[in-house]
Amino acid sequence: MNFCSDNVAGMAPEILAALASANDGTASSYGADPYTARVEAKLSEIFERRVLAFPVVTGTAANALALSVMAPPYGAIYCHPEAHIMVDECGAPEFYAGGAKLVPIAGAHGKLAADDVAAVLANGRAGDVHHVQPAAISLTQATECGTAYRADEVAAIAEVAKRHQVKLHMDGARFANALRHMNASPADITWKAGVDVLSFGATKNGAMAAEAVIFFDEALAESFAFRRKRAGHLISKMRFVSAQLDAYLEGDLWLRLAAHANDQAAALVAGLKAIPGVELLHPVEANEIFIRLPLNVVAGLRAAGFDFYDWPGAAPGTIRLVTSFATRAEDVAKFVATAKALAA
Numbered sequence: 470m471n472f473c474s475d476n477v478a479g480m481a482p483e484i485l486a487a488l489a490s491a492n493d494g495t496a497s498s499y500g501a502d503p504y505t506a507r508v509e510a511k512l513s514e515i516f517e518r519r520v521l522a523f524p525v526v527t528g529t530a531a532n533a534l535a536l537s538v539m540a541p542p543y544g545a546i547y548c549h550p551e552a553h554i555m556v557d558e559c560g561a562p563e564f565y566a567g568g569a570k571l572v573p574i575a576g577a578h579g580k581l582a583a584d585d586v587a588a589v590l591a592n593g594r595a596g597d598v599h600h601v602q603p604a605a606i607s608l609t610q611a612t613e614c615g616t617a618y619r620a621d622e623v624a625a626i627a628e629v630a631k632r633h634q635v636k637l638h639m640d641g642a643r644f645a646n647a648l649r650h651m652n653a654s655p656a657d658i659t660w661k662a663g664v665d666v667l668s669f670g671a672t673k674n675g676a677m678a679a680e681a682v683i684f685f686d687e688a689l690a691e692s693f694a695f696r697r698k699r700a701g702h703l704i705s706k707m708r709f710v711s712a713q714l715d716a717y718l719e720g721d722l723w724l725r726l727a728a729h730a731n732d733q734a735a736a737l738v739a740g741l742k743a744i745p746g747v748e749l750l751h752p753v754e755a756n757e758i759f760i761r762l763p764l765n766v767v768a769g770l771r772a773a774g775f776d777f778y779d780w781p782g783a784a785p786g787t788i789r790l791v792t793s794f795a796t797r798a799e800d801v802a803k804f805v806a807t808a809k810a811l812a813a
């Protein structure tokens with residue numbers, strides 16, 4: 470059983486079926502199809518305001534292209550040191566922004582704190598020709614540590630951003646997981662809290678390859694369509710991306726899928742915490758667990774056929790476990806039973 474990532478799961482059956490049914494007949498290309506229009510309408514309803522939505526097929530493309538319209542080539546983009554845009558996008562944000570610099574701001578449990586952001590921006594050297602210019606802040610929701618920003622935490626950072634004329638981006642690769650954990654409203658934890666652009670993820674939560682860059686600040690969207698095309702990310706048969714998002718957003722499918730993933734993570738961590746000597750590194754507020762287990766338990770779990778990442782830079786025995794909409798309760802139970810037996 471593979472707990473490496475939610476990326477290892479397949480597609481939710483409802484989304485796979487939607488993909489097959491979208492194959493009937495012809496449809497206008499490059500986003501002029503009815504699915505794409507329906508996705509933007511559904512997202513406007515979900516976020517309780519008109520939004521502009523641009524489907525892309527990877528989260529890296531969503532983040533890098535979103536940030537390219539939020540920061541000039543001489544700009545500074547502030548993010549957590551463990552942010553995906555910092556660690557796992559191979560320089561794509563810097564590339565598509567024409568050279569903008571990612572500036573790390575440390576924070577507990579993968580989160581930026583408004584006071585820390587304010588302190589950095591207070592010394593942002595705005596107007597100093599020798600220094601990158603404060604341009605954007607990027608938050609990840611849920612974070613790379615499996616934690617979630619509350620609306621008031623987002624709003625506090627947004628207030629600092631506004632004070633310094635800086636834009637606010639949210640990497641929502643696991644947005645649904647964070648939303649379900651907090652039982653919050655999509656609007657409350659995004660634009661109502663001051664977010665300008667959201668990378669809305671679906672791939673990790675049941676889609677095959679479907680993300681949407683959502684603009685709450687429509688002025689920022691002006692050049693996005695051209696940048697997406699120039700980046701090679703305007704999909705000609707867009708209906709097959711949008712059909713995934715359309716199904717994902719139908720009713721509460723996206724939230725049910727995230728709820729299942731979160732519930733499995735909660736069951737997994739509840740079982741593992743009962744093992745003497747384990748150390749949970751971060752609160753489990755979505756579908757990711759960062760835990761340090763005795764080395765013999767880690768080795769034994771792998772020998773028993775379980776896959777998961779050792780977490781780089783952490784103490785020996787620290788692993789990441791990720792659940793998904795497809796994680797089975799019996800696999801969680803087997804993982805816990807195996808770990809407990811090895812620790813005995």
Ligand SMILES: Cc1ncc(COP(=O)(O)O)c(C=O)c1O
Pocket residue numbers: 476526527528529530532553609612613640642643672
């Ligand atoms: C926090 C986060 N953001 C963005 C992404 C998007 O990455 P990808 O380009 O692999 O879809 C991922 C991928 O797993 C992620 O974990």
Ligand SMILES: C[C@@H](O)[C@H](N)C(=O)O
Pocket residue numbers: 473474475476553557
């Ligand atoms: C490893 C990382 O790049 C990937 N986004 C994941 O969470 O699995």
